[in-house]
Amino acid sequence: MKVFVDERQREHDPQHFLNRGARRPSPEQPARLDALHKGAIAAGLDAAAPADFGMAPLARVHSADYLSFLSTIYEEWQALPGASEEVVPNVHPARRPATYPAHPVGRAGWHQADTACPIGPHTYSSVYWSAQSAVSGADDVLEGARASYALCRPPGHHAFADMAGGFCFLNNSGIAAAHLLAAGRRPAIVDVDLHHGNGTQAMFYDRADVLTVSVHIDPDSFYPFFWGHAHERGEGLGAGYNLNLPLPQGSGDVPFLDALGIGLEQVAGFGADVLVVALGLDAYHDDPFAGLSVTRDGFCRIAEALARVGLPTVLVQEGGYLSEALGDNLTAFLTAFGAEAGA
Numbered sequence: 179m180k181v182f183v184d185e186r187q188r189e190h191d192p193q194h195f196l197n198r199g200a201r202r203p204s205p206e207q208p209a210r211l212d213a214l215h216k217g218a219i220a221a222g223l224d225a226a227a228p229a230d231f232g233m234a235p236l237a238r239v240h241s242a243d244y245l246s247f248l249s250t251i252y253e254e255w256q257a258l259p260g261a262s263e264e265v266v267p268n269v270h271p272a273r274r275p276a277t278y279p280a281h282p283v284g285r286a287g288w289h290q291a292d293t294a295c296p297i298g299p300h301t302y303s304s305v306y307w308s309a310q311s312a313v314s315g316a317d318d319v320l321e322g323a324r325a326s327y328a329l330c331r332p333p334g335h336h337a338f339a340d341m342a343g344g345f346c347f348l349n350n351s352g353i354a355a356a357h358l359l360a361a362g363r364r365p366a367i368v369d370v371d372l373h374h375g376n377g378t379q380a381m382f383y384d385r386a387d388v389l390t391v392s393v394h395i396d397p398d399s400f401y402p403f404f405w406g407h408a409h410e411r412g413e414g415l416g417a418g419y420n421l422n423l424p425l426p427q428g429s430g431d432v433p434f435l436d437a438l439g440i441g442l443e444q445v446a447g448f449g450a451d452v453l454v455v456a457l458g459l460d461a462y463h464d465d466p467f468a469g470l471s472v473t474r475d476g477f478c479r480i481a482e483a484l485a486r487v488g489l490p491t492v493l494v495q496e497g498g499y500l501s502e503a504l505g506d507n508l509t510a511f512l513t514a515f516g517a518e519a520g521a
């Protein structure tokens with residue numbers, strides 16, 4: 179199995195975000211990339227550089243004005259008198275009919291959902307290459323690999339078609355799924371990150387050609403709050419093609435695996451012929467987010483369950499934050515997946 183990652187993905191270096199109103203250091207640190215890369219190599223994966231597929235795979239799921247915003251806003255922001263070093267929003271259209279603004283402060287509020295996705299000088303380059311790693315992982319599977327691992331840092335599943343949020347800018351899992359769809363495949367996305375994959379859900383919410391399944395902590399008490407509830411099943415043509423499996427805070431391996439089993443039954447019923455796994459490792463009991471209580475052995479069981487689906491699989495890194503266990507948890511997951519899948 180290959181691990182796709184590019185050095186430029188390290189350059190995004192977010193400084194702060196607001197948590198309960200308090201200014202905190204961002205946990206989405208460049209060192210995550212090193213810990214995860216080391217973990218993938220320790221599992222025996224082969225390092226591979228992503229190819230540059232250009233803007234087309236990004237534009238399948240993201241709007242033109244958002245992609246333009248991401249690539250230009252840092253320089254525009256720096257030209258504002260008194261501007262902060264990072265682009266951080268402070269005013270939003272707030273669920274009311276609104277006019278797309280010309281001013282950089284207005285566009286920041288339009289395209290950034292929260293303060294957890296500050297844009298610095300190297301953010302665009304990092305998120306661009308993170309997305310190219312996802313496309314390269316998907317392409318590897320299209321070319322016949324049983325599985326591939328895209329080390330996507332920055333992560334992606336909280337990014338909407340036209341909006342960043344929750345440390346995410348480009349929706350790598352959604353981009354991978356759209357790339358597979360464009361090649362004539364029928365993808366299912368299974369998200370095992372601690373947090374609900376709200377951006378991914380929204381991207382495919384009214385579509386029947388991509389199944390989205392997410393196992394996560396109940397959003398009644400956790401980010402992203404507004405999405406991730408069991409009653410959100412899709413709309414229009416997409417009705418029945420989104421499945422949320424929220425778990426009570428503190429849930430451990432058994433409830434997580436039970437929920438995943440329900441999700442994988444949906445994948446089989448959907449007739450998926452390729453799987454995209456939004457692979458967060460922040461459900462770990464010792465993750466800084468401290469939301470669920472999955473153990474390292476639990477990650478192995480999750481990996482085996484995903485491998486037993488028996489489909490070509492793109493593993494796309496999502497969350498999982500710095501602790502001594504992060505890299506080792508990835509090693510355990512990838513080793514268990516590879517052993518079960520014969521990959």
Ligand SMILES: [Zn+2]
Nearest residue numbers: 371372373497
């Ligand atoms: Zn997460």
